[in-house]
Amino acid sequence: MIISKLIKINNSSALHRLKYKNLNFIRCFSDEAGSHFDIVIAGGGMVGTTLACTLGKNKTLNNKKILLLEASVNKPWIKSDKYSNRVVSLNPGTHKLFEDNGAWAFIEQHRFHIVKRLEVSDALSETSITFGKSEHTDTISYMVENDLVLEAAKNEAQKCNNLKILYGAKVKNYVLPDYHSDVSNIELENGEKFTCDLLLGCDGYNSSVRKAMQVDYVSWNHNQMGVVATLKFSNKFDNEIAFQRFLPTGPVALLPLTDELSSLVWSTTPQEAKRLLGISEEEFVAEINKAVCGPWKQSSTVLQATSAFDTLLRALNCSRDHSRKRPPKIESVEPGSRAAFPYGFGHASQYIRKGAALVGDAAHRIHPLAGQGVNLGFGDVACLNKVLGEAVYSGSTLSDLNHLKDYESARQKHNVPTMLAVEGLHRLYNTDFAPVVLLRGLGLQATHALEPLKKIIMAQGAV
């Protein structure tokens, strides 16, 4: 049926050609359907903007028109001496992505701080584990402020000729391609319309692209919030160790910013978070010092068992690292740097659909316990850039599922285990039930002594 129809149309060739030319014309330029782009990126947060500049610089995608839509206005970035309270820990994989797309140069010109070790300890069992060499030779992550990451990516994105960025462009509605059509239709709140071959949803954990894709999404609330602040130590020192200590209410982390400043991410219950924001600065500093170094009620059985285990490890000649350091005393908190953010867990069962894909927090949201949240998103960016480049270099269309599914399977293979490990850690540490505390105390000591296992954990975090 369809064939005979098609052939009929085709046979009145001249007329048909004219008709089709017009159709294409409409598709590309008329106000009715809006202008057409090969790729539309919805959401210009850290992940969306980085994706835009990475794709814009991909040589094999040179002839593709890309549009980046961001709801908020374009805030000019002003360099200030004051550190922002939102910082991210970028792993070596992300660092490589930023070197490849050129954005690292901007960060390097301004400021970042290298972390060479990560000390994780458990307040209840007083056991600890160290990631990174004790000689402090390897870089395990780079601390950069969120808005500097965003500015660096924006700066590079603006250099791409085939990329258009629209700020203040909040999307109202998406209509994704179905069996009969090959393009997505996008409508902004101001009435502007666009069509595209490939829609990339980078619109955060509340993604409307994900909703339009109608994929299954598993999510739950952690009943936890993150309290952030910029902290000042009483003296200057080689601040290159990130400390994370598990308290019964959640982990508290100190992430180095300079030789006297660290950024605080304190995950705790919403009630406790509210209280921490309400108390005076002096009281807040005292609370942090207690949380980071202070003693916690420890069950005597747990302590006995962990020290016995320690002796056993030593007997087996895989003793624990005694170079464990504690952070120095915190003197003050930067005025006005205290804030709190809600946490949650979420994962889309599919990242792709005909003509669309999810990237970053839109696809997965994790507890920032391991500082992995946005690194997973940047890992998505690197992978999608490779997959799309290969697809186009192999003569495929951008929306070809045969290629997009490589992105989905590669990323899910990486993201799901990482998310489960982080979620598992979170659950494991969110209790003070003695047998569990004992187990995790032994666990921390064992992982500490077992170099190869740590290597695996580090490698997983690096991509």
Place this chain on the structure above:
Amino acid sequence: MKLCRRFPMKLQQKMFSSKTTIDPQEIALFEKLTANWWDSQGPLKPLHAMNTLRVPLVRNGLINQGVVSKENIYSCTPLKGLSILDVGCGGGILSEALARLGAQVTGIDANPSAIDLAKHHALKNNLSINYLFTSIEEHAMENIEKYDAITASEVIEHVTNKEPFLDACVECLKPSGSMFMTTMNKTIFTEVFAIYAAENIFDLIPKGTHQIEKCIEPEQLQRILEKNYLQTKEIRGMFYNFLTNEWCWCLPTWISYSLHAVKPKERGRFLQKQLIK
């Protein structure tokens, strides 16, 4: 193109005459398929998925032959400026991919509705591809040594008289031009998995699509091409995972394989070399 519209009957008769290598039964069957041709998850999904192997095969083959200019390697149009003839192009799944890489593609097929469908789809996607309803024997008469490369993907196993078909292909190829083919081997594995199981158990392709008698061994194919002085550069096995709809390269050529052969620069010198050997 115009000719076939004005005198379709004449051409059809010609096509089915014993002079050409096309089998009329084969064409009737393909007509059934055209409706769903462009659904990448539809009945022809193995062919759509095969592009992930055969397009890089052509692209890298031509790069390795040194016909792709340096600035075009790793660009968005690596095949810019090269002319390719896609024999048995069907609805244009391979032709369109090659055209997107910048090649000037001519696609020929003996099935008029496939050609119509191909034209329609290319127009819709803003691709300029020269689709012709003709046979390779017919086409070769007026297009001697015209193309940088010829692709005949999943075609030779449908051709009864393979030698004249290949002779005609070689005729169209420029000196130093490349011939790329993919097809099925004549083995018990093909008969059991790719034909019997695919057609009768898994319903992957319509019954009667392939016949084992018409399949050809790589050595046999190589021999016919050698008769035409073509030098075989590479033969690679291909494996289709029907559960994931993915193709991958593999060592054994037991079921599917690809072949890349190159026409000599000068026929005379090549012949001498062969004689010395």
